Amino acid sequence: MLEIKDLKVRYGNIEALHGISFTVNKGEIVTLIGSNGAGKTTTLLSLSRLPKPEAPTVVSGDILYNGESLLKVPPHEIVSKKRIALVPEGRHIFGNLTVNENLEIATYALDKGADVKAGYDQVYTLFPRLYERRKQRSESLSGGEQQMLAVGRALMSGADFIMLDEPSMGLAPVLVQDMFKAMKVMNESGMTILLIEQNARIALQFAHRGYVINTGEIVATGTGAELMQDPEVKKAYLGG
Amino acid sequence: MLPQASDLGWDGNVLGLDSWGSAELVTLAGDSVKGHFFITHYAVAGAKGATKEFIDRYNAAYGYVSSLLSVILFTVDKETGLSLLPASMSLYLFPVIIIIGGIAAGIVGLLVAIPSFKTRDDYLAIITIAVNFIIITALNNMDFVGGSRGYMGMKKVIYGMEDVFKFPYMLFWVITFAIFTVFLIRRFITSTYGKGIIAIKQDEVAAEIMSVDTNHMKLVAFMFSSGLAGISGGLFAHVIGYVNPGSFSILKSTEALVMVYLAGMGSLSGSVISAILFTILLELLRPLQIFKWVLIPLILILVMQFRPEGLMGDKELSHFFPKLKKYYKFK
Numbered sequence: 001m002l003e004i005k006d007l008k009v010r011y012g013n014i015e016a017l018h019g020i021s022f023t024v025n026k027g028e029i030v031t032l033i034g035s036n037g038a039g040k041t042t043t044l045l046s047l048s049r050l051p052k053p054e055a056p057t058v059v060s061g062d063i064l065y066n067g068e069s070l071l072k073v074p075p076h077e078i079v080s081k082k083r084i085a086l087v088p089e090g091r092h093i094f095g096n097l098t099v100n101e102n103l104e105i106a107t108y109a110l111d112k113g114a115d116v117k118a119g120y121d122q123v124y125t126l127f128p129r130l131y132e133r134r135k136q137r138s139e140s141l142s143g144g145e146q147q148m149l150a151v152g153r154a155l156m157s158g159a160d161f162i163m164l165d166e167p168s169m170g171l172a173p174v175l176v177q178d179m180f181k182a183m184k185v186m187n188e189s190g191m192t193i194l195l196i197e198q199n200a201r202i203a204l205q206f207a208h209r210g211y212v213i214n215t216g217e218i219v220a221t222g223t224g225a226e227l228m229q230d231p232e233v234k235k236a237y238l239g240g
Numbered sequence: 241m242l243p244q245a246s247d248l249g250w251d252g253n254v255l256g257l258d259s260w261g262s263a264e265l266v267t268l269a270g271d272s273v274k275g276h277f278f279i280t281h282y283a284v285a286g287a288k289g290a291t292k293e294f295i296d297r298y299n300a301a302y303g304y305v306s307s308l309l310s311v312i313l314f315t316v317d318k319e320t321g322l323s324l325l326p327a328s329m330s331l332y333l334f335p336v337i338i339i340i341g342g343i344a345a346g347i348v349g350l351l352v353a354i355p356s357f358k359t360r361d362d363y364l365a366i367i368t369i370a371v372n373f374i375i376i377t378a379l380n381n382m383d384f385v386g387g388s389r390g391y392m393g394m395k396k397v398i399y400g401m402e403d404v405f406k407f408p409y410m411l412f413w414v415i416t417f418a419i420f421t422v423f424l425i426r427r428f429i430t431s432t433y434g435k436g437i438i439a440i441k442q443d444e445v446a447a448e449i450m451s452v453d454t455n456h457m458k459l460v461a462f463m464f465s466s467g468l469a470g471i472s473g474g475l476f477a478h479v480i481g482y483v484n485p486g487s488f489s490i491l492k493s494t495e496a497l498v499m500v501y502l503a504g505m506g507s508l509s510g511s512v513i514s515a516i517l518f519t520i521l522l523e524l525l526r527p528l529q530i531f532k533w534v535l536i537p538l539i540l541i542l543v544m545q546f547r548p549e550g551l552m553g554d555k556e557l558s559h560f561f562p563k564l565k566k567y568y569k570f571k
Contacts, residue, residue, distance in 0.1 A: 050448055079451035092446035094439065105439055108432065109451035157451060 001026045007061035009046050016042045018216040029187050031195040031207035039216045040196040048086040049075040080109045085159035089166050091150040095139030106156035123152035144175035163194045180206045200237035204228050338474040345470020346463040353462035357455045379485040390484025410479045437461050510552030
């Protein structure tokens with residue numbers, strides 16, 4: 001579904017990714033793990049094609065989605081045409097809007113006559129908590145609920161491929177478990193997921209396959225279980 | 241009447257005018273402010289916080305550039321002596337010309353919309369200030385609009401209209417356009433389009449990942465708001481009967497800004513109310529002359545200290561008087 005080919009990107013004069021390649025197949029959960037500054041978020045930003053001040057510049061390589069290059073696609077069409085949604089690091093929800101309004105704004109990406117109600121149903125079944133709080137201003141939600149909302153918003157935009165950037169960030173362990181279970185449910189209903197995580201243990205536990213990224217290069221790959229057993233990965237990311 | 245106009249004109253400060261009716265001035269300011277309100281609150285999609293005020297500044301200049309344009313168009317039919325069109329025509333053509341002025345300003349708005357694609361926040365504000373200076377300097381050096389001496393002749397058109405049929409034309413048109421502006425803005429911000437713009441204002445990254453075409457939206461917002469400012473500029477020129485580049489300095493847009501901050505940045509009805517209140521206040525403080533400009537910033541400081549969200553925040557009038565909802569849907 002998604003194929004990254006020898007991608008090199010830079011911020012200004014500094015090359016952040018030194019030619020990484022990986023693939024995500026339809027229906028998979030693939031995780032990209034690595035420590036701070038390894039290039040995880042950079043990879044995601046290159047994929048989502050956000051406008052200049054945030055996004056790095058692609059030097060060489062290609063990003064193929066269903067066989068077509070994403071490099072020439074404007075960022076808003078990544079969502080509205082390609083149906084790829086990004087759940088960014090730090091959530092970026094609209095704080096002074098209610099939960100419901102936040103979800104409503106996501107329907108901006110949908111075509112005319114799309115089934116909006118089904119979208120709400122899906123989000124609220126997945127996250128009953130959000131339904132309870134649907135009329136509340138989203139800045140008053142807890143961190144976990146805000147993260148749910150960010151994911152819910154991605155679902156509302158009609159995506160069939162979701163990229164999650166550090167969904168576990170700042171969440172209590174119980175909530176992290178909930179978040180990943182919700183992700184699993186989404187995946188079982190046909191969603192393809194690319195997951196960026198620092199919390200390698202839980203990411204590998206839920207993902208079908210994983211890639212380990214370090215200082216802009218892919219250093220290891222395998223199924224979730226394989227990587228969990230890999231002595232190098234164990235030492236570096238799972239605490240021995 | 242004409243020497244009077246030029247006397248007043250020479251002092252270069254619009255607020256120094258005493259001879260025109262206060263009522264006219266009130267509504268006029270009301271209108272220009274709605275344009276500004278729009279600019280500050282919605283149009284400056286990419287910018288945040290303090291940046292907005294700078295952008296407002298530049299936009300004011302643009303608006304008034306268009307006023308010159310509309311003035312030029314207008315006076316063609318009278319001032320040359322050989323009027324291109326009979327005076328009676330101006331009766332019908334007046335609103336058309338004002339709107340053409342607005343469209344012209346909208347096109348000029350592109351000048352800042354394009355840098356806004358890649359520049360944000362304070363950096364964008366700097367660009368807008370620079371553009372303001374470019375426009376004012378350019379006007380100062382354009383002889384066909386009188387350079388720094390300013391441009392007049394608009395009053396002749398109004399008199400021409402009054403010769404045909406006695407009627408307070410400017411009062412009528414200012415009020416009409418004020419209502420038209422509020423109507424347009426309200427329609428705009430409640431549309432899906434407008435929601436995209438509000439989204440950009442709040443969080444540009446989030447808007448982008450919600451598939452809002454931010455560049456396109458900024459273009460629309462800048463052009464739309466410049467256009468509205470252009471309309472208010474055109475009206476301004478015809479009420480005063482004289483424009484010069486100095487009228488559109490930072491002071492003018494500061495007034496508009498104060499009105500918006502006083503109102504609350506998210507309230508449409510609030511900004512209308514505060515435009516009226518603030519204009520009355522300006523008139524009341526007139527005897528204090530220059531001390532007025534000590535008091536007004538002071539008011540702004542106090543508002544920012546004790547009520548940073550403005551008088552109404554993002555609430556509409558109907559929030560305080562729910563019964564109004566029966567008569568008018570605010571949002």
